[in-house]
Amino acid sequence: xxxxxxxxxxxxxxxxxxxxxxxxxxxxxxxxxxxxxxxxxxxxxxxxxxxxxxxxxxxxxxxxxxxxxxxxxxxxxxxxxxxxxxxxxxxxxxxxxxxxxxxxxxxxxxxxxxxxxxxxxxxxxxxxxxxxxxxxxxxxxxxxxxxxxxxxxxxxxxxxxxxxxxxxxxxxxxxxxxxxxxxxxxxxxxxxxxxxxxxxxxxxxxxxxxxxxxxxxxxxxxxxxxxxxxxxxxxxxxxxxxxxxxx
Amino acid sequence: xxxxxxxxxxxxxxxxxxxxxxxxxxxxxxxxxxxxxxxxxxxxxxxxxxxxxxxxxxxxxxxxxxxxxxxxxxxxxxxxxxxxxxxxxxxxxxxxxxxxxxxxxxxxxxxxxxxxxxxxxxxxxxxxxxxxxxxxxxxxxxxxxxxxxxxxxxxxxxxxxxxxxxxxxxxxxxxxxxxxxxxxxxxxxxxxxxxxxxxxxxxxxxxxxxxxxxxxxxxxxxxxxxxxxxxxxxxxxxxxxxxxxxxxxxxxxx
Ligand SMILES: Nc1ncnc2c1ncn2[C@@H]1O[C@H](COP(=O)(O)OP(=O)(O)OP(=O)(O)O)[C@@H](O)[C@H]1O
Ligand SMILES: [Mg+2]
Numbered sequence: 001x002x003x004x005x006x007x008x009x010x011x012x013x014x015x016x017x018x019x020x021x022x023x024x025x026x027x028x029x030x031x032x033x034x035x036x037x038x039x040x041x042x043x044x045x046x047x048x049x050x051x052x053x054x055x056x057x058x059x060x061x062x063x064x065x066x067x068x069x070x071x072x073x074x075x076x077x078x079x080x081x082x083x084x085x086x087x088x089x090x091x092x093x094x095x096x097x098x099x100x101x102x103x104x105x106x107x108x109x110x111x112x113x114x115x116x117x118x119x120x121x122x123x124x125x126x127x128x129x130x131x132x133x134x135x136x137x138x139x140x141x142x143x144x145x146x147x148x149x150x151x152x153x154x155x156x157x158x159x160x161x162x163x164x165x166x167x168x169x170x171x172x173x174x175x176x177x178x179x180x181x182x183x184x185x186x187x188x189x190x191x192x193x194x195x196x197x198x199x200x201x202x203x204x205x206x207x208x209x210x211x212x213x214x215x216x217x218x219x220x221x222x223x224x225x226x227x228x229x230x231x232x233x234x235x236x237x238x239x240x241x242x243x244x245x246x247x
Numbered sequence: 248x249x250x251x252x253x254x255x256x257x258x259x260x261x262x263x264x265x266x267x268x269x270x271x272x273x274x275x276x277x278x279x280x281x282x283x284x285x286x287x288x289x290x291x292x293x294x295x296x297x298x299x300x301x302x303x304x305x306x307x308x309x310x311x312x313x314x315x316x317x318x319x320x321x322x323x324x325x326x327x328x329x330x331x332x333x334x335x336x337x338x339x340x341x342x343x344x345x346x347x348x349x350x351x352x353x354x355x356x357x358x359x360x361x362x363x364x365x366x367x368x369x370x371x372x373x374x375x376x377x378x379x380x381x382x383x384x385x386x387x388x389x390x391x392x393x394x395x396x397x398x399x400x401x402x403x404x405x406x407x408x409x410x411x412x413x414x415x416x417x418x419x420x421x422x423x424x425x426x427x428x429x430x431x432x433x434x435x436x437x438x439x440x441x442x443x444x445x446x447x448x449x450x451x452x453x454x455x456x457x458x459x460x461x462x463x464x465x466x467x468x469x470x471x472x473x474x475x476x477x478x479x480x481x482x483x484x485x486x487x488x489x490x491x492x493x494x495x496x497x498x499x500x501x
Contacts, residue, residue, distance in 0.1 A: 027351060116335040119297050124349050124401075125324035 011207045017129035018137065018203070031135035032142075039101050039136065039202075040143030044150075046100065047093060051151040054088045055080055055158025063168045073169045077159065077177020082186070084155035089148050090190040091238050094197035097144070098230045102205035105136060106226035109209030110219035118210070133206045137199065144198035145191055152190070189245045196241060197234050204230040248273050249294065249405065249437055254303035256286075256293055263289050264300070265461045276431050276438045276451050281458035282483060287441045288332065288409055290458065294439070295327055295407055296320060307405070325353055328398030328436075330408040334390040336382040336397070342369070343378030346396045353401065368396040372426060388419040392426070399430055406436045412444055424450045445484060448472070457483065474498070 022028050062079045109132060112118050121128035156178055163174040208226035212218050249271040256264040263286045271277045279287050292298040294305055296312065305312040307323055315323070336345050346365035350356060356364070369378060372392035382390055391411055398406060408427060412420035428451045431438040442448060448455060448469070455472055457465040457480050465480050473494070475481060485491045 024352065112337075115333055115338075116331040117337055119292075120329070120331060120335040120337075122297060123295055123324060123327055123329045124352065125321040126352055 007207075010211065011204070014129055014133075014207055014210060015203060017127060018133045018206075020127060020130055022130055022134065023127070027131075028135060031131070032139050035135045035139040036143050039105075039139055040147060043097060043100060043147060046096070047147050047151055048154055050093065050096065051084075051089065051154035052158040052161070054092065055084055055155030056162045057158075058083050058088070058155075059159030059162040059174070060166070060168065063162075073173040074177035074180055076163075076169055077174040078180045079177075080159040080174075081156055081178045081182075084159075085152050085186050085190055089151040089155055090193045090197065091234065093148060093151050094144075094194065094201065094234050095231055097147075098197075098201045098205075098234060099227050101140070102201050102227045102230050103223045105202060106205040106209035106223035107219055109133075109206055110212040110222055111216065113210060113212045114215055114219060129210065133203065133210070136202045136206060140198040140202045141195060144194050148190065148194045152187070189241075192245065193238060193241050196237050200233045200237065201230050204233060248308060249439070250304075250306040251294065252304040252306070254290070254293055254305070255301045256289060256298060257301055263461050264293065267303075267458075267461075267463045269456055269463055269466070271437050271439050272454070273437045274431060274435045275453040276428060276440060277454045277456060278448050278452040279439065279441045279456050279458060280443060280445075280448060280483065281464075283443065285458045286461040287458055291407055291409055291439065291441055295329060296324070325349075325401060326404040328401070328403035328406045330391070330394050330398055330406075330411050332409045332413065334382070334387075334394045336390055336393055338382050340381075341378060342374070342380050342382065342385065342393050345382065345393060346378075346400050348397065349401045364400060365396070368400050369393070371399070372396045373422075388415050388423075391415065391423055395423070395426055395430070399434070402434055403436055404434075406430065406434075406438045408438075408440045410441055410443070412442070412447055417446060420444060420447060421450060427451060459483075 059076060059080045062076045063073070066073065066075065109118075112132070118128045118132070121131060159178075160171070160174060163169050163171045205223070205226035208222040208229070209219075212222045251267055251269045254264055254267045255262065267290060269277075279290065281287050289298060293300045296305075300313070303313070310323065312320065312323055336342075337348065340348065343362065343365055346368050347361045350361040350364060354361070366378065369375070372395050374389060374392055374396065377385065377389070382393065385393065395411075406427070411427060412423045415423065424447045427438060427440060430436060440447070440451070452469055455465075455467060455469065456463060457477075459465075459479050465475065465477050467475070472480070472484065475484075481491075481494075485494050
C-alpha cells in the first residue's frame with residue numbers, strides 16, 4: 001500500500017516535469033513525428049490483422065448461437081457492431097498495445113537510464129522528462145484514435161467477410177444489422193476511452209522505464225511492471241468511464 | 248573556479264560523502280582519485296547537480312549553485328561539459344547528430360553552421376569521416392572521443408570526466424588524457440577528472456584529491472604524491488609490492 005502511494009507520488013512529480021512548457025517547439029515537432037512512426041505506424045499491421053479476426057469471430061459465435069426462429073438474424077450484425085465499437089476496438093486493442101508499445105517505451109527509456117544517456121541530457125540542461133516522454137504522449141493521443149477507428153471499421157468488415165464467405169447468415173441481414181439503431185454517442189464514448197488508455201500506456205510505462213535503477217536486469221523487470229500496471233489501470237478506467245458515460 | 252563547502256550525501260541512511268570541501272581551479276586539471284566504491288562518482292554527480300547533496304554548498308565562479316532554482320541551474324548546466332563512465336552517447340543518433348545535439352537544443356544556428364561546428368569538434372578529437380556511423384558501430388576508444396567532441400561543442404566553462412580512460416589500453420588512454428589537457432588550456436576550463444589510473448594522474452594532474460571512504464583524505468601535487476607518507480594514499484598509489492619496492496629504491500636513490 002505504502003509502495004503504491006510512493007509510486008503515485010513519484011509518477012505525479014514526473015508528469016509535472018513532462019508537462020512543463022517545452023523550450024523549443026521545432027525540436028518537439030520532429031520528435032513527435034518520429035514517435036508517431038515508432039509507436040503508431042508500426043502497430044498498424046497488428047491492428048489490421050487483429051481487428052478483422054475479432055469481428056469475424058464475434059459474428060460467427062453470435063450467428064451459431066441463435067437457434068430460435070423468433071430472433072431476427074439482423075441481431076448478428078447489430079451485436080458484432082456494438083461489441084466491436086464498445087469494447088473490442090478500444091479496450092482489447094489498448095490492452096494489446098499496452099504490451100507492444102508499453103514494453104518498447106519502458107525498455108527504451110530504461111536502457112537510456114542505465115547507460116547514463118538521461119543523465120547526459122540533464123547535464124546539458126535539457127528537461128529529459130519532457131524531451132523524451134512528451135512526444136510519446138502527444139503522438140499516442142493523436143494516433144491511437146486513428147488506430148481504433150480503423151479497428152472498428154475492420155472489425156465490422158470481418159463480420160461481413162464471414163457472412164459472405166460461410167453463408168451462415170444472409171449478407172443482407174448482416175448489413176441491415178449493422179445499420180440498426182446506430183448511436184454516434186457510442187463511438188464518442190469509445191474515443192474518450194481510447195484517449196485515456198493512450199495516456200495510461202505511454203505515461204505509466206515511461207514512468208517505469210525512466211525510473212529504472214541498476215542494470216539491464218532491472219530494465220527487463222521494470223518493463224514488465226510497466227505493462228502489468230498499465231493493463232490493470234486500463235481495466236479500472238474502462239469500468240469507471242463506462243459507469244460515468246453509459247449510465 | 249568551483250568551490251565545494253562541506254558536502255554530505257547519504258543513500259538510504261548510509262553516508263557516502265562525508266563533509267567534503269575542496270576547490271577546482273580555472274584552467275587547471277584536478278584529478279580525483281580513490282578506491283572503487285569510495286564515492287568519487289557520487290561526489291562528481293553532486294557537484295554537477297545530478298544528485299542533490301544533503302548539506303553543503305557548491306559555488307560556480309561565485310554563484311551558489313545549491314541555492315539556484317530550475318531555470319538558473321539550466322544556465323550553469325549549459326556551460327558544463329561532462330564525460331560519463333560509459334560514454335553515454337545517444338544511441339538513436341549518428342555520431343555527427345550526437346555532437347550537434349547540444350547545438351540544436353540551445354542555439355539558433357543554421358543546420359550547416361551546426362554541422363561545421365560538429366565536424367570541427369570531431370576533427371579536434373581526431374575522428375574523421377565517421378559522422379554517419381551510429382555509436383554502436385564505433386570502438387570504445389572512439390566513443391570516448393566522440394563524447395569529448397559532444398562535451399566541447401558548446402565551448403564549456405567547466406569540464407567533468409568520470410573515468411575517461413577506463414577500459415582503454417595505456418596508449419589510447421594517454422591520447423584521451425592529452426586531449427583533456429589540451430581542451431583545458433585552450434578553453435581555459437575548470438576541469439575535474441575522476442580516475443584510478445595512476446598513469447593518467449602523472450600525465451595531466453595539476454592538483455590531486457584523494458577520496459577515502461567518502462572523505463577528502465589528502466590533496467596535493469604530483470611531486471607531493473610521490474613523497475607522501477600518508478599510509479592509505481601509499482597503499483592506493485603503490486598497490487603492488489613491486490611498486491612499493493620501486494618507490495623505496497627511488498626515494499633512497501634521490
Ligand atoms: N544511486 C545510488 N543509490 C544508492 N547507493 C549508491 C548510489 N550511487 C552510488 N551508491 C553507493 O555509493 C558508494 C560510492 O559509489 P561511487 O559510484 O561513487 O564509487 P566510485 O568511487 O565512483 O567507484 P568506481 O571507481 O568503481 O566507479 C557505493 O558504495 C555505491 O554502492
Ligand atoms: Mg565511479
